[in-house]
Amino acid sequence: MTDQGKTLTNEAGGRERRVPVLDQGFIALEDWMGGDAAVVRGARICYQSTSKSPEADVRLIRSELRRKPSVNTIFEHAVMRWYVRCPIFVARQWMRHRICTFNEKSLRYCTAERSYYVPSGLPDIEAYRAHMEASFDLYERLVAEGWRKEQARAVLGTGVYTEFIWTVNAWSFMNWLSKRADKAAQWEHRQYALAAFRLWREVMPITAAAFAEEVWRPLAGEGEALV
Amino acid sequence: MTDQGKTLTNEAGGRERRVPVLDQGFIALEDWMGGDAAVVRGARICYQSTSKSPEADVRLIRSELRRKPSVNTIFEHAVMRWYVRCPIFVARQWMRHRICTFNEKSLRYCTAERSYYVPSGLPDIEAYRAHMEASFDLYERLVAEGWRKEQARAVLGTGVYTEFIWTVNAWSFMNWLSKRADKAAQWEHRQYALAAFRLWREVMPITAAAFAEEVWRPLAGEGEALV
Amino acid sequence: MTDQGKTLTNEAGGRERRVPVLDQGFIALEDWMGGDAAVVRGARICYQSTSKSPEADVRLIRSELRRKPSVNTIFEHAVMRWYVRCPIFVARQWMRHRICTFNEKSLRYCTAERSYYVPSGLPDIEAYRAHMEASFDLYERLVAEGWRKEQARAVLGTGVYTEFIWTVNAWSFMNWLSKRADKAAQWEHRQYALAAFRLWREVMPITAAAFAEEVWRPLAGEGEALV
Amino acid sequence: MTDQGKTLTNEAGGRERRVPVLDQGFIALEDWMGGDAAVVRGARICYQSTSKSPEADVRLIRSELRRKPSVNTIFEHAVMRWYVRCPIFVARQWMRHRICTFNEKSLRYCTAERSYYVPSGLPDIEAYRAHMEASFDLYERLVAEGWRKEQARAVLGTGVYTEFIWTVNAWSFMNWLSKRADKAAQWEHRQYALAAFRLWREVMPITAAAFAEEVWRPLAGEGEALV
Numbered sequence: 064m065t066d067q068g069k070t071l072t073n074e075a076g077g078r079e080r081r082v083p084v085l086d087q088g089f090i091a092l093e094d095w096m097g098g099d100a101a102v103v104r105g106a107r108i109c110y111q112s113t114s115k116s117p118e119a120d121v122r123l124i125r126s127e128l129r130r131k132p133s134v135n136t137i138f139e140h141a142v143m144r145w146y147v148r149c150p151i152f153v154a155r156q157w158m159r160h161r162i163c164t165f166n167e168k169s170l171r172y173c174t175a176e177r178s179y180y181v182p183s184g185l186p187d188i189e190a191y192r193a194h195m196e197a198s199f200d201l202y203e204r205l206v207a208e209g210w211r212k213e214q215a216r217a218v219l220g221t222g223v224y225t226e227f228i229w230t231v232n233a234w235s236f237m238n239w240l241s242k243r244a245d246k247a248a249q250w251e252h253r254q255y256a257l258a259a260f261r262l263w264r265e266v267m268p269i270t271a272a273a274f275a276e277e278v279w280r281p282l283a284g285e286g287e288a289l290v
Numbered sequence: 291m292t293d294q295g296k297t298l299t300n301e302a303g304g305r306e307r308r309v310p311v312l313d314q315g316f317i318a319l320e321d322w323m324g325g326d327a328a329v330v331r332g333a334r335i336c337y338q339s340t341s342k343s344p345e346a347d348v349r350l351i352r353s354e355l356r357r358k359p360s361v362n363t364i365f366e367h368a369v370m371r372w373y374v375r376c377p378i379f380v381a382r383q384w385m386r387h388r389i390c391t392f393n394e395k396s397l398r399y400c401t402a403e404r405s406y407y408v409p410s411g412l413p414d415i416e417a418y419r420a421h422m423e424a425s426f427d428l429y430e431r432l433v434a435e436g437w438r439k440e441q442a443r444a445v446l447g448t449g450v451y452t453e454f455i456w457t458v459n460a461w462s463f464m465n466w467l468s469k470r471a472d473k474a475a476q477w478e479h480r481q482y483a484l485a486a487f488r489l490w491r492e493v494m495p496i497t498a499a500a501f502a503e504e505v506w507r508p509l510a511g512e513g514e515a516l517v
Numbered sequence: 518m519t520d521q522g523k524t525l526t527n528e529a530g531g532r533e534r535r536v537p538v539l540d541q542g543f544i545a546l547e548d549w550m551g552g553d554a555a556v557v558r559g560a561r562i563c564y565q566s567t568s569k570s571p572e573a574d575v576r577l578i579r580s581e582l583r584r585k586p587s588v589n590t591i592f593e594h595a596v597m598r599w600y601v602r603c604p605i606f607v608a609r610q611w612m613r614h615r616i617c618t619f620n621e622k623s624l625r626y627c628t629a630e631r632s633y634y635v636p637s638g639l640p641d642i643e644a645y646r647a648h649m650e651a652s653f654d655l656y657e658r659l660v661a662e663g664w665r666k667e668q669a670r671a672v673l674g675t676g677v678y679t680e681f682i683w684t685v686n687a688w689s690f691m692n693w694l695s696k697r698a699d700k701a702a703q704w705e706h707r708q709y710a711l712a713a714f715r716l717w718r719e720v721m722p723i724t725a726a727a728f729a730e731e732v733w734r735p736l737a738g739e740g741e742a743l744v
Numbered sequence: 745m746t747d748q749g750k751t752l753t754n755e756a757g758g759r760e761r762r763v764p765v766l767d768q769g770f771i772a773l774e775d776w777m778g779g780d781a782a783v784v785r786g787a788r789i790c791y792q793s794t795s796k797s798p799e800a801d802v803r804l805i806r807s808e809l810r811r812k813p814s815v816n817t818i819f820e821h822a823v824m825r826w827y828v829r830c831p832i833f834v835a836r837q838w839m840r841h842r843i844c845t846f847n848e849k850s851l852r853y854c855t856a857e858r859s860y861y862v863p864s865g866l867p868d869i870e871a872y873r874a875h876m877e878a879s880f881d882l883y884e885r886l887v888a889e890g891w892r893k894e895q896a897r898a899v900l901g902t903g904v905y906t907e908f909i910w911t912v913n914a915w916s917f918m919n920w921l922s923k924r925a926d927k928a929a930q931w932e933h934r935q936y937a938l939a940a941f942r943l944w945r946e947v948m949p950i951t952a953a954a955f956a957e958e959v960w961r962p963l964a965g966e967g968e969a970l971v
Contacts, residue, residue: 093785094777094778094782095777096775096776096777096823096825097775097825097911101775101825101911104774104909105845105847105909106847108847108848108849108907108908108909109847109848109849109850109853110850110853110854111849111854131736132692132695132696132699132736136613136845136846136847137847139845139911140825140845140847140909140911142777142823142911144777144778144782144821150444151382151448152397152440152443152444155378155382155385158382158385158386159385159392159590161388161389162388164786164817164820164821164913165386165817166786166787166789166790166817166818166821167789167790168789168790168792169790169791170379171476172790172791173791173792179444180444182437182441182444185432185436185437185441186435186436186437187431187432187435187437190428190431190432191428191432191444191445194424194425194428194445195444195445197421197424198421198425198445198447201417201418201421204414204417205412205414205418208413208414209412209413210409210412210413210414213379213476214409214412214478216379216447216448216449217377217379217406217407217409217418217422217447217448217449218418218421218422218425218447218449219447219448220425220443220444220445220446220447220448221378221443221444221446221447221448222443222444222445226789227789228785228786228789228821230778230782230820230821230823230913232845232911238586241586242586245586249398249440251441282585282586320558321550321551321555322550323548323549323550323596323598324548324598324684328548328598328684331547331682332618332620332682333620335620335621335622335680335681335682336620336621336622336623336626337623337626337627338622338627358963359919359922359923359926359963363618363619363620363840364620366618366684367598367618367620367682367684369550369596369684371550371551371555371594386817391559391590391593391594391686392590393559393560393562393563393590393591393594394562394563395562395563395565396563396564399563399564400564400565453562454562455558455559455562455594457551457555457593457594457596457686459618459684465813468813469813472813509812509813604898605836605902606851606894606897606898609832609836609839612836612839612840613839613846615842615843616842619840624833625930633898634898636891636895636898639886639890639891639895640889640890640891641885641886641889641891644882644885645882645886645898645899648878648879648882648899649898649899651875651878652875652879652899652901655871655872655875658868658871659866659868659872662867662868663866663867664863664866664867664868667833667930668863668866668932670833670901670902670903671831671833671860671861671863671872671876671901671902671903672872672875672876672879672901672903673901673902674879674897674898674899674900674901674902675832675897675898675900675901675902676897676898676899703852703894705895
């Protein structure tokens with residue numbers, strides 16, 4: 064098992080691997096550490112074993128993901144930093160996850176940018192758009208009249224876009240993935256989860272394939288592929 | 291050290307200890323465990339010592355809070371459950387704290403209630419009010435026309451009230467308190483922190499007094515009393 | 518759903534509910550908060566629903582424990598404090614669990630007590646005993662000759678008993694339980710898990726029964742009852 | 745700010761940066777992510793600011809570490825994986841830290857290696873050595889006679905060496921450092937903390953210098969340099 068994936072990603076450049084999600088959002092994998100090799104390292108130190116072949120590593124990772132009860136720590140040595148732009152209502156769900164770190168654009172210090180999510184295929188989109196524009200008009204007027212930005216944001220709907228970075232280990236990431244890629248998740252959040260899965264699969268191909276097979280398929284059923 | 295505080299609080303009844311905050315919000319201490327006695331228990335098991343007097347317990351707690359580097363675990367055996375109603379923009383800051391548990395009213399499943407924060411002493415309050423009313427009018431219309439509630443909430447501003455319960459240990463609570471009661475915190479969030487401090491002081495009087503003296507005063511300076 | 522269980526336990530007194538485990542160990546439930554009622558509170562605030570009957574609460578808790586992916590936060594408002602005496606090799610496994618708080622008797626500050634685990638049904642027990650006694654003899658001699666206690670403990674085997682308190686929420690407790698009551702766990706640790714399950718069942722009967730049915734049985738198979 | 749540090753370390757090779765500690769132990773920095781640049785990234789996304797000069801980044805990191813109350817999340821995007829060999833009594837203290845991940849050589853599955861810590865400058869070292877050798881003799885005999893390895897380890901003292909990998913973010917690492925490099929820490933643990941500081945300074949020079957100045961010096965006093 065080599066660090067080949069990492070080299071490839073670094074050549075492509077962090078920000079360039081930005082995938083558009085929804086009408087004005089995106090998700091990007093900014094940096095990562097360890098990858099599949101770190102999972103193997105975590106497992107093999109327990110048993111003081113050495114890798115005999117790439118196939119043995121694949122079998123090891125799959126059997127660890129299938130194991131019940133799980134041994135989650137070995138998946139926590141692989142870490143990723145994501146850069147996300149999404150509606151506030153998606154960010155609010157996202158930030159309920161706790162085994163990870165967020166830093167978000169602050170509307171206490173920054174002026175909100177006129178950018179909001181517009182769903183498609185729904186009635187009355189024009190009334191929606193007009194209201195969102197009116198909320199930015201009012202926001203700007205209140206700030207001009209002396210409201211603090213942190214107070215004026217009260218008029219901005221949760222459909223407004225925000226952005227944040229998210230550092231998360233692979234175990235906690237898989238927990239998020241299994242909840243937010245789930246059919247029961249909100250459709251908008253799910254689009255981020257599916258996009259994140261595809262990016263993740265490039266840097267941790269063995270773990271991602273094992274996750275799809277051993278964790279995702281039993282949850283979602285045959286008809287619901289992850290990709 | 292006795293569990294007297296607990297008995298008194300239980301007699302008063304959890305929900306009754308609700309303190310109003312802002313125009314339509316509140317904070318309540320719903321349940322708690324351990325109190326000052328749990329802090330002493332945590333410290334004394336390390337040293338296998340026994341309490342010689344109430345004064346010795348007071349000195350112990352104060353010296354532990356003053357100690358640098360800190361020994362935080364002994365404060366984690368005291369746990370509280372709070373019930374909070376606050377604007378979404380306050381809740382968003384609050385839920386960035388991770389060593390604790392939240393469960394919040396869901397706007398995926400529940401219809402939003404027409405209730406929003408109105409600041410005082412600011413210009414253009416009527417335009418603000420009119421906009422917030424219009425956002426609820428539009429929300430209700432969109433839901434009636436077939437938008438999912440989870441999508442229609444995109445038009446509701448972060449000044450709308452939400453509610454949640456919050457279970458947190460005393461160490462993590464003090465971390466929140468020192469950040470959110472701070473002069474640099476948003477004024478609206480600070481009102482919740484100050485109200486929480488007053489309720490907390492009733493059930494953990496020794497730790498609360500030690501916190502005010504050993505942690506808060508060095509941070510805030512003489513002129514900024516906690517209460 | 519009432520807090521009846523709590524009253525009963527408190528009447529019995531915390532420390533009295535100490536259950537012997539292994540030859541000289543024990544586990545006791547010292548304090549607890551919330552219980553089954555806190556799980557229901559956590560679930561119902563999300564949906565803003567009210568409890569229609571005790572049977573509805575039982576169904577709610579069972580369905581939440583069965584749900585995949587899980588909604589763990591609602592189980593985190595129930596918190597317990599345990600008091601444990603066990604061999605160091607068991608404590609080392611126990612303290613790998615991180616979503617909880619430990620305070621342990623310190624062998625930096627306290628002199629080790631001559632108390633060690635003796636397994637039964639194994640050959641050469643007398644040689645084992647003689648060695649453990651010799652290690653305490655040497656420990657005491659080294660301390661008398663000026664070794665710091667924290668250094669002299671290097672000669673004490675991991676079969677020596679330690680004691681600690683452990684504050685943990687019900688979700689993290691169930692995670693520990695499913696790993697340490699498992700057939701694959703070390704036998705000695707398993708005895709603590711089984712004893713803890715029985716004590717837990719007295720204060721959170723609905724959640725404990727649901728756990729045995731929905732989590733434990735699928736893991737362990739029919740033949741392996743929890744009790 | 746560039747990722748120059750990372751390239752240099754990778755050229756040197758992870759395992760090669762192993763520093764001996766105590767008589768038979770070591771600490772190595774196996775992998776790392778983000779570095780000083782990740783701290784700057786975390787801070788600048790909040791304010792949507794851009795770096796004007798390397799000096800501005802240095803000032804930013806120093807002022808963030810000095811700030812009270814602290815904004816710890818920005819330091820959590822920098823992550824490291826360490827490889828450690830130390831006595832069990834040191835590992836037991838280390839693993840009380842919870843915001844991080846450990847995987848340790850398992851004495852359930854692996855046979856213990858005859859390797860133990862021998863302090864220097866203390867009386868009766870030969871009696872100590874003889875006892876440690878005797879404990880391994882007995883361990884091997886018990887295993888040969890049918891004790892499980894997980895039971896036979898009961899005779900091995902906490903001075904026996906273990907090894908583990910440790911993945912930790914820079915904030916949690918600094919917390920460990922301020923506790924374990926402290927004069928009040930056990931001397932043996934302190935040697936690992938001081939060695940780790942020196943390795944860390946190579947990959948996060950700006951944050952390490954700011955830590956030494958803003959966090960360490962106020963704790964330790966002028967006379968106690970970190971290096």
